[in-house]
Amino acid sequence: MNPKSISKQTLLRLPAYLNYLKSLPKDDNKYVSATTIAVALGLNDVQVRKDLACVSKKGRPRLGYVTEDLIKDIESFLGYDDLDDAIIVGAGRLGGALMSYEGFKEYGLNIVAAFDTDASKIGTEICGKKILAMDKIMELCKRMKIRIGIITVPAHAAQEVCDILVNSGIYAIWNFAPTHLKVPDNILVQQENMAASLAVLTAHLAESIKKNGF
Numbered sequence: 489m490n491p492k493s494i495s496k497q498t499l500l501r502l503p504a505y506l507n508y509l510k511s512l513p514k515d516d517n518k519y520v521s522a523t524t525i526a527v528a529l530g531l532n533d534v535q536v537r538k539d540l541a542c543v544s545k546k547g548r549p550r551l552g553y554v555t556e557d558l559i560k561d562i563e564s565f566l567g568y569d570d571l572d573d574a575i576i577v578g579a580g581r582l583g584g585a586l587m588s589y590e591g592f593k594e595y596g597l598n599i600v601a602a603f604d605t606d607a608s609k610i611g612t613e614i615c616g617k618k619i620l621a622m623d624k625i626m627e628l629c630k631r632m633k634i635r636i637g638i639i640t641v642p643a644h645a646a647q648e649v650c651d652i653l654v655n656s657g658i659y660a661i662w663n664f665a666p667t668h669l670k671v672p673d674n675i676l677v678q679q680e681n682m683a684a685s686l687a688v689l690t691a692h693l694a695e696s697i698k699k700n701g702f
Contacts, residue, residue: 494542499566501539503595504529506562509555521552568596573632574662577649578640579604579619582664586638587614597636601628622652629656636660643667 508528509520522540526533540547544561547553562568576583579602586592587599602619604610609619620628628634637653639646639661646665653661660676663669669677 498539498542501531501536502543502562502566505536505539506559506566506568509559509562512555514555517555519548519552520555520558522547524552566596568594572596572636573598573600573634574636574638575600575625575629575634576602576638576640577604577622577625577653578602579606579609579614580640583638583640584614586640587617599638600632600634625652626656629653629658634658636662638662638664639669640664 505525508525512520522537523533525531525540526536529536540553540558543565544553544558546557546561574597576586576599579587583602583604587602592599599617601617602614603622603625604619605622610621612619634656635658637656637658637660639649639653641649643665644667646663646667647669650661650663650669650671654671654675659674660678661669661671662678662680664680664682666681666683668679671677
């Protein structure tokens with residue numbers, strides 16, 4: 489099944505199911521039910537059951553799913569078992585941190601290179617991954633058939649970078665710049681808005697303090 493055929497909300501929940509399943513002791517949890525997952529994660533069991541039905545047809549009445557099989561089905565559905573190459577534009581602190589994070593490979597993402605306008609960075613490496621000049625983006629993307637681009641540049645430069653990525657054949661963009669990107673309808677943009685996340689966190693904290701007097 490194509491991931492685009494299910495809702496974004498379901499796609500966002502699937503990694504949480506996967507993390508929970510991988511945390512279970514193997515010897516004691518051969519089978520797992522949608523209800524067990526729902527209780528553990530504080531979710532609605534009907535919703536969890538619907539989500540799992542999108543990625544696996546192997547559930548058994550009164551037994552649930554074979555845990556190992558369900559893990560494989562979710563990983564396959566999300567593409568974690570097939571590495572996708574990606575590039576980063578912006579080799580500053582955030583870009584460098586993402587390049588250094590080895591955990592992405594567990595989720596099917598392989599960052600092959602970064603691009604920057606800073607002449608002092610071009611030609612250097614971070615964790616064995618080269619930092620190249622911006623004019624090399626299109627050639628590398630075409631040659632290696634890169635389809636994922638990660639933007640970690642300041643907001644004022646993000647749209648220009650986005651346009652370059654789209655023109656280079658990128659179809660999916662993970663945007664860390666705090667700005668809205670304008671893209672063609674066939675381009676997927678996942679926005680990581682740290683300011684918005686922090687606002688939600690602080691608002692929740694303020695409400696907790698108000699209610700509980702922390």
